[in-house]
Amino acid sequence: MAPVIEARGLTKDYGDKRAVDGLTFSVRPGVVTGFLGPNGSGKSTTMRLILELDAPTAGDVTVNGKHYRDHVAPLHEVGALLEARSVHTGRSAYNHLLALARTHGIPRRRVDELIDLVGLGDVARKRAGKFSLGMGQRLGIAAALLGDPSTVMLDEPVNGLDPEGIHWMRSLLKGLAAEGRTVFVSSHLMSEMSLTADHLIVIGRGRKIADTSTSEFLKAASGNVVRVRSPQATELGRFLVGPNVTVEAVEPGYLEVHGLTAAQIGDVAAAKGFALHELTPQQASLEEAFMDLTRDDIEFKAAGLEPEEAVA
Amino acid sequence: MSTLASIQRLPRAAHNGRVTQARVVFSEWTKLHSLRSTRWSLFAAVLLTIAFPVIFAAVTSSHWGTMSPHERADRHPLDIALAGVNVAQLATAVLGVLVTTGEYSTGMIRASFTAVPKRLPVLWAKTVVFGVVSFLLMLPPVLIAFFASQAILSRHNLLQTSFSHPGVARSVIGGAVYLMLVGVFALGIGAIVRNTAGGIATFAAIFFVIPPLMNILPTKWNNAISQYLPSEAGRQIFSLTHDSHSLAPWPGGLLFLGYCALTLAIAAVLLVRRDT
Numbered sequence: 297m298a299p300v301i302e303a304r305g306l307t308k309d310y311g312d313k314r315a316v317d318g319l320t321f322s323v324r325p326g327v328v329t330g331f332l333g334p335n336g337s338g339k340s341t342t343m344r345l346i347l348e349l350d351a352p353t354a355g356d357v358t359v360n361g362k363h364y365r366d367h368v369a370p371l372h373e374v375g376a377l378l379e380a381r382s383v384h385t386g387r388s389a390y391n392h393l394l395a396l397a398r399t400h401g402i403p404r405r406r407v408d409e410l411i412d413l414v415g416l417g418d419v420a421r422k423r424a425g426k427f428s429l430g431m432g433q434r435l436g437i438a439a440a441l442l443g444d445p446s447t448v449m450l451d452e453p454v455n456g457l458d459p460e461g462i463h464w465m466r467s468l469l470k471g472l473a474a475e476g477r478t479v480f481v482s483s484h485l486m487s488e489m490s491l492t493a494d495h496l497i498v499i500g501r502g503r504k505i506a507d508t509s510t511s512e513f514l515k516a517a518s519g520n521v522v523r524v525r526s527p528q529a530t531e532l533g534r535f536l537v538g539p540n541v542t543v544e545a546v547e548p549g550y551l552e553v554h555g556l557t558a559a560q561i562g563d564v565a566a567a568k569g570f571a572l573h574e575l576t577p578q579q580a581s582l583e584e585a586f587m588d589l590t591r592d593d594i595e596f597k598a599a600g601l602e603p604e605e606a607v608a
Numbered sequence: 609m610s611t612l613a614s615i616q617r618l619p620r621a622a623h624n625g626r627v628t629q630a631r632v633v634f635s636e637w638t639k640l641h642s643l644r645s646t647r648w649s650l651f652a653a654v655l656l657t658i659a660f661p662v663i664f665a666a667v668t669s670s671h672w673g674t675m676s677p678h679e680r681a682d683r684h685p686l687d688i689a690l691a692g693v694n695v696a697q698l699a700t701a702v703l704g705v706l707v708t709t710g711e712y713s714t715g716m717i718r719a720s721f722t723a724v725p726k727r728l729p730v731l732w733a734k735t736v737v738f739g740v741v742s743f744l745l746m747l748p749p750v751l752i753a754f755f756a757s758q759a760i761l762s763r764h765n766l767l768q769t770s771f772s773h774p775g776v777a778r779s780v781i782g783g784a785v786y787l788m789l790v791g792v793f794a795l796g797i798g799a800i801v802r803n804t805a806g807g808i809a810t811f812a813a814i815f816f817v818i819p820p821l822m823n824i825l826p827t828k829w830n831n832a833i834s835q836y837l838p839s840e841a842g843r844q845i846f847s848l849t850h851d852s853h854s855l856a857p858w859p860g861g862l863l864f865l866g867y868c869a870l871t872l873a874i875a876a877v878l879l880v881r882r883d884t
Contacts, residue, residue, distance in 0.1 A: 347722050350883040365725040368626040374722075382718040384643065384710060391642035392719075398635035399723040400625035409619050439719060444621035471617055 299324050300447050300478040301346060305355035308341050308502075315341040317502035318355065323480045325446070328473045330493025330510065331482035338502035339482040340379045343451050347376055359447060371400050371443030377436040379451040379482075385425025389416055389435050392424055397442055410438040415464075429456030437468070447478040454488055466492050490514055522558050524551040525574035532570045536561060549573075629729050636733040640741060645706060650745055653699035653787065657749035658756065660692035665757035672764055685761060685769045686779055686848045689754040693783040693846055696749075697790045700742055701815070704794030705807035707734050708875075712802045718884055727879050731799060735872060738795055743788040750783040775848050778857060782846035785861070789842060789868055790815075796871025800878060815839045835860075838867040 299322035308316040316338040323329045333339050344350045346357050348364045359367070359374055367373045383392050393407045411420045414434040419427070424435060433456055440448060453469075454462045469492050473479045483489050489496060489510065496513050498506040506513060526532050529551050533543040541555035553561055558577050565572050640646050665688050672680070708731075711717040724730050754771070761767040771777055797814075798807040815838070822834045831853040834840050844850060844860025855863065 344884070348725050349718055349721055351881075367725075369623065370627070370725050371723055372623045372625065376722055378718055378722075380715050380718065382715045382722070384639070384714045384716040386643045386645055386710070386714075387639070387716075388642065391638060392716075395635045395638040395642070396719060396723050398638055399627055399631050401628075401631050402621065402625055406621050409621075413618065441618055443625070444618065444623065468618075475618070 301357065301359055301449075301480060303342070303346070303355065303357040306342065306345055306352055306357050307354040308338075308345060308350060309353045315502055316345065316352075319499065319502070319504055320355075321497050321504060321507055323447075323478055323497075324495070325478040326473060326476050327494040328469050328479040328481060328492050330489035330496045331480060331499070332486065332489050332493075332496055333482075333484065333499040333505075335484050337484075337499050339484075339499065340451050341502075342499075343376065343378065343449055343482065346449065347374065347378075369400055369443070371396070371402070372445055373443075374447045374449055375440035375443060375445035376448075377433070377440045377450040377453055379455070381432055381436075382439075383424045383432065383435060386423055388421050389424050389427070389438075390420040392435065393438055393442060396439055400443060402442060406442065410442055413441070414438045430458055430461050433457055433461070437465075445477070447480065448472050449480045451482045452484070453481060454483070454485075462488075521577070522553045522556060522561055523574060523576040524553055524561055524572065525549055526551075526565065526570055526572050528570045532565055532568070535564055535568055627724055627726075627729070629732065632724055632729040632733040633736055635723075636730070636737040637741075640707070640737055643710070645710070646703060649699045649703040649706070650742070653696040653703075653742075654745060654749045656696040656699060657692035657746065657783075657787070658753050660695055661689050661753040661757040662760065664688045664691050665760035668767070669761055669764065680766060683767060684848070685758065685767045686754075686776065688761070688767070689757045690750065690779065690783045690846050692753055693750065693787060696746070696787055697815075700746070700787045700791035701794035701811050702808060703742075704738060704791035705798035705801075705811060706804060707738055707795050708798040709802060709804040709807050713804055721884055728876055731872070731876055731879055734799075735792055735795060739788050739792050742791045743784055746784040746787045747781070750780050750787075753783075754780045775857075779846050779848045782857065782861070786842055786845045786864075789845075789861075789864055793838065793842075793864075793868045793871055796868060796875045799875035800871065836863065838864055841867070 301321075301323035303319050303321050306316055306319040307314070319338075319342060331339050331342070341350065345352050346359065346364060357363075364370060364374065383389075387395070390407065390411065393410060394404065397404070397407050411417055414437050416431065416434055416438065419431060424432070427435065433453065437450075437453065440450065448469075450469075454465050457465060469479055469481060473494070481489075481492065493510050496506065496508060496510050497504065498513070524532065527549060529549045530545065533545060533551050533553075536551075536553055536556060537543050538555070541553065544552040544554070546552055558575050562572065562575055565575075668683055668688060675683075708717075711720060720730055721727055758768065769776055771780070794807070794811045797810050798804075801807040801810055819834065819837055819839050822830045822837070825833065835854050841855055841860040842864035844855050844857050845864065847854070847857070850856055854860070
């Protein structure tokens with residue numbers, strides 16, 4: 297299917313600081329596309345550029361083939377939740393949504409529908425300034441979905457949500473994508489993205505580092521690290537070492553093995569009769585790998601990732 | 609991981625909407641009346657417009673017997689009737705500033721410009737809604753102030769005037785027009801400055817600081833220049849008498865309208881150019 301959001305060489309300077317640096321990417325419908333990068337890497341700026349709240353220094357971005365500004369009914373095209381609060385603190389949630397709905401002739405009952413959907417029924421008449429962070433996020437989601445948009449763009453949507461809210465958000469995102477909508481979600485949390493996103497666009501310091509499916513990225517980023525605990529760890533380690541395999545003895549009885557899958561290690565242990573107390577593909581190191589990746593600001597050329605021409 | 613059953617479904621909605629100027633006006637009306645700060649500042653403007661003339665009329669009436677002929681000659685019934693306008697202009701100006709700066713300080717502006725990314729319809733809608741609402745709301749108070757102060761002063765022939773006297777109806781209704789235009793001017797200032805404190809300070813500087821500073825100039829210069837200041841030009845809309853150093857009501861009013869148009873034009877240019 298044709299891409300919905302298309303950015304070409306998108307660049308934004310704030311004074312001397314380059315917030316977004318030559319970003320070229322496309323977001324396709326029907327899947328959840330994660331927009332991953334550490335805080336300050338340019339995710340929010342990119343989203344503001346897509347909505348034309350800020351004008352790019354160079355480059356261009358379109359939504360459904362047009363600049364956002366040129367759509368006759370923008371709220372039907374893109375529903376956006378920005379990281380910074382975008383609600384007047386003195387207005388009730390209901391009137392906030394109603395004011396937005398009226399710009400597009402969206403009826404009152406749609407406002408009621410959205411308030412129910414995000415679970416703000418009890419507080420809809422209260423001033424939004426009194427809302428908790430989580431309630432504010434829910435109101436932001438309601439505003440984003442008001443126009444039944446074909447594209448949903450959310451900046452750090454799980455921020456400030458409680459566990460129940462996070463679960464709700466994940467299922468909402470999946471549901472929206474399953475309905476064929478384009479879902480573009482930013483996060484600085486690798487773990488969150490690995491649960492919700494099908495595709496990842498990873499940026500660091502305003503530049504694109506990777507543009508790949510989540511599973512490919514996880515495989516590459518984790519580098520096949522497996523955590524092994526065994527009373528005979530040292531002996532086991534000797535059998536595991538090979539040309540492309542490194543074994544690191546982190547502490548007595550605990551190894552980190554690079555270059556073998558958990559299954560391969562388990563097979564070796566079983567064949568040699570070693571007891572295993574733990575055998576874990578190291579998901580925990582993902583966050584670290586991601587941080588290393590983005591901190592270095594270098595091209596990410598792991599196997600299975602698309603080659604990058606935009607990054608010098 | 610969530611199961612399929614727990615996946616939230618977004619109900620579909622008709623996509624027959626499109627942004628029109630009329631809809632943005634309706635939206636801005638919703639925004640304006642749904643804020644407590646709006647209701648309070650407009651209530652304050654109404655109250656001040658009525659209360660000051662009533663108090664002045666009562667004080668004048670009770671002291672009339674002890675006043676010198678010179679003092680008596682200084683009192684004019686319309687000055688008393690429209691005394692509240694000078695005070696109420698603060699309330700409408702502050703509200704005018706807040707109409708836009710309130711959106712910037714809270715971040716609401718991002719939601720507004722996401723819904724209406726062309727932006728200018730938002731500025732026009734704010735101006736129209738604020739203008740119409742403030743005029744309709746301020747018209748009854750200036751009329752009440754006029755007739756109430758006249759009723760209080762009914763014992764004193766010198767302080768009697770009639771709504772049908774030349775210039776009186778224009779001055780009284782002009783009070784409401786002036787209060788509206790001051791608010792519109794302040795709205796433009798607010799949209800340029802984008803910051804509540806800065807917007808109110810800029811307005812205060814133009815209306816209350818610069819005019820007295822003109823007295824430093826040689827009298828000839830002062831007389832030549834001051835009449836063209838926004839505050840002086842605007843004041844002529846509700847002034848009954850005009851001396852040689854002030855504009856007539858219509859030229860003054862039109863000049864003030866021009867100042868309003870100028871601030872809105874600057875605001876419009878900046879609005880489409882600046883990042884949010």
